[in-house]
Amino acid sequence: MMNRQQLQQLMTVATDAAYQAGQYIANVDRRSIAVMTKAEGYSAASQVVTQVDLTCEAMILKALQPSMAAFDIAFLGEESASDYAIAEHPRLSKPYFWCVDPLDGTLPFTENVPGYAVSIALVSRNGEPLLGVVYDPVSATLYQGMNPAVALGEPALLLRQRKTWRLAKEQAQQPLSVFFDRSFTAQDEFPAIKGAMSDIAAALGYAGIKCFDQAGSVMNAVNMLERAPACYFKFPRAKPGGGSLWDVAATAALASAGGAWVSDMDGQPLQLNASDTLLMNRRGALYASNEAIARQVMLVYQQHRQSAAK
Known part of the structure; x- marks a missing residue:
């Protein structure tokens, strides 16, 4: 060790x-x-x-x-x-x-x-x-x-x-910064998820949402750490994709060191050394500036999963 x-x-x-x-x-x-x-x-x-x-x-x-x-x-x-x-x-x-x-x-x-x-x-x-x-x-x-x-x-x-570096504290009347991969914005469910994020912002007392989708995975996570309140997530999906180990490993270390939330979409630690895959699609990834945001995003994902299963 x-x-x-x-x-x-x-x-x-x-x-x-x-x-x-x-x-x-x-x-x-x-x-x-x-x-x-x-x-x-x-x-x-x-x-x-x-x-x-x-x-x-x-x-x-x-x-x-x-x-x-x-x-x-x-x-x-x-x-x-x-x-x-x-x-x-x-x-x-x-x-x-x-x-x-x-x-x-x-x-x-x-x-x-x-x-x-x-x-x-x-x-x-x-x-x-x-x-x-x-x-x-x-x-x-x-x-x-x-x-x-x-x-x-x-x-x-x-x-x-x-x-x-100590991550910034939230100030009153700030928008919730939401970071997405560009590919996610082209998915059929994106409008509904974006609407759900607006609902989360309202429920948590934030001044709406501000979306970002032009950066790669690493800078999406880093930019999330630069802004509070903020979140960045990748939903699990059945097909291969969802990023790879190298897309999240370093920023998972940064987020953990800074006390931000980092997990899969079920709230478990990121799986960074599975024996059968290098991809993140099975469990997804979630970064958030605080636990309340993370819990709300996980709830949105659970509701989305249940809706898709019907």
């Missing part, structure tokens, strides 16, 4: 790797970017890939490799995940694994709009997010979270721009 000093050492390693990749992204010549698609994606956003994604993952892997050897850590990266059969990946046998999204939000990146980031997490074999690092190349903002409390009973650490 790692101690706090070792986790801090690994957070420094992950930070250096994220910053290196983020600087590359920020300075890349967009005129030379070739946009490709990958067959294993389940939405327009997840199918988009560029040489920038591939180059950044290689850079990050190189930066992390010494720590992998020193601490017996596996590597799970979005662009190389298919190198192993799911049930044979080293993340299932080693005590920890790096979970890396070298460029989350490739779609907004190719559109030259904010909403993309580098995301690196350290996850234990039983699926606990021990630390997370997110770097936003657009604003040059670094987020770091560490959760030794999971294993050691010690205080968590949340940093923004390398300084202690």
